[in-house]
Amino acid sequence: MRAYKLPSSSPPTSGMATAYEPCVLFKAPPGVSGPGPVFANAVANVRVHSQCLTSEVFGSQRCDCKEQLEVAMKYINENGGAIIYLQQEGRGIGLANKVKAYQLQDDGFDTVDANLHLGFGEDLRDYNVVPGILEDLGIGKINLMSNNPAKRMALQALGVTVETKVRESRARREAKRGEARRSEAKRRGLSDKLCERRVSTATL
Numbered sequence: 001m002r003a004y005k006l007p008s009s010s011p012p013t014s015g016m017a018t019a020y021e022p023c024v025l026f027k028a029p030p031g032v033s034g035p036g037p038v039f040a041n042a043v044a045n046v047r048v049h050s051q052c053l054t055s056e057v058f059g060s061q062r063c064d065c066k067e068q069l070e071v072a073m074k075y076i077n078e079n080g081g082a083i084i085y086l087q088q089e090g091r092g093i094g095l096a097n098k099v100k101a102y103q104l105q106d107d108g109f110d111t112v113d114a115n116l117h118l119g120f121g122e123d124l125r126d127y128n129v130v131p132g133i134l135e136d137l138g139i140g141k142i143n144l145m146s147n148n149p150a151k152r153m154a155l156q157a158l159g160v161t162v163e164t165k166v167r168e169s170r171a172r173r174e175a176k177r178g179e180a181r182r183s184e185a186k187r188r189g190l191s192d193k194l195c196e197r198r199v200s201t202a203t204l
Ligand SMILES: [Zn+2]
Pocket: 052, 055, 063, 064, 065, 066
């Protein structure tokens, strides 16, 4: 993981949320470590994830952000790559306004209408810090983990080369397969241990 601190004098987002400390969780190619650009200009799987405190920390079921993050973490763990985590809550309107929007949603507004009603645009997220983080890690091009064409276009507009898309459904499937493999390996490890124990008991 790497975390960054941006100067508070220059707000990096057009939204209301503070994004002064973006961070990145990554798994570099095998055998590579150290502080430098660990991906050596390679193509990497990347998810650009916006913080969702309500679901990720408090377990709110209103959205599936937590699930998306967990799927991405499993996928990156299996296949390598990076999750760029940006502090822009509620599509960039910030936590306090998001909670206000939730109250409106309880009164029957949908997500977009609630944000519009509060005087915000549909989506205030911005991704200005992403190219710098990719550069820091040495990621040349990305396989973007997202189903959101607006996010892809926003990143491309910032000069990020999106090689392919990793569909969330594929990532989800692969994460499930990885999990099955791991639990199978665990079971095997456990039965090996049991065998060992049986053998050692037998030799006693
Ligand atoms: Zn969410």
